[in-house]
Amino acid sequence: MAPDKSDRSDRSTKSERFAGLPEARRRGLERMEQVYGFEMTDGTGDFFRYTVEHLFGDIWQRPGLTDRDRRLFLIGLLVGQRANDVLGIQIPAAYANDELDADALRELVILACHYDGWPNGSRMSAVVEDTIAKAKRAAADREESTRDEGAPDPSKS
Known part of the structure; x- marks a missing residue:
């Protein structure tokens, strides 16, 4: 987690x-x-x-709940309402804010499939996997950019 x-x-x-x-x-x-x-x-x-x-x-x-608590509850509500458009905002935000990691998001998908049905859980899975893939691409781009900044300029050799 x-x-x-x-x-x-x-x-x-x-x-x-x-x-x-x-x-x-x-x-x-x-x-x-x-x-x-x-x-x-x-x-x-x-x-x-x-x-x-x-x-x-x-x-x-308000006190009493962390942002992670609120986000988990909200994601559960959105899955049940089939509000995938809003899940497309909440899931990436939870991932970016380190409230839920890839493993936790995938566990939520499994839970959603069992409580809310496979079709809806599958839609949630698509949002989760898209979020993880985009984050990995962004991290790779940042790493490549950082590497490029430190590389010697071949035109000055």
């Missing part, structure tokens, strides 16, 4: 991009960035406001 680095609710990114926004909005957007692992931009409308200010500004800030 992945090391539990997931209780990040006490860390604040204090993003300069959100300076000047109302406190609830800033807090929610910063939390969304922590949870999803990518940069957020502010949006408009009531749906976005409730998502940012209430769901991420309040609910994802």
Whole structure:
């Protein structure tokens, strides 16, 4: 199982991009960035406001559950609802944030197959394997880039 680095609710990114926004909005957007692992931009409308200010500004800030706990529960709900589009956000975020490693994600697939049926578990498996493959490719690209940066420039020989 992945090391539990997931209780990040006490860390604040204090993003300069959100300076000047109302406190609830800033807090929610910063939390969304922590949870999803990518940069957020502010949006408009009531749906976005409730998502940012209430769901991420309040609910994802509450004590009692780690981010990993919340993510496991959420993934289970999404599998049961066949919400594969949202699984395509949550599973990569859990993997990138070290909340769930490849072995844990694959175990969840096996569990999902038995409790929610093979077709749905198979769809989840596709999301999991795609997530792992993309992460491996990104790591290989980073490694190659790092190697290239340290290599002597052949044009200067």
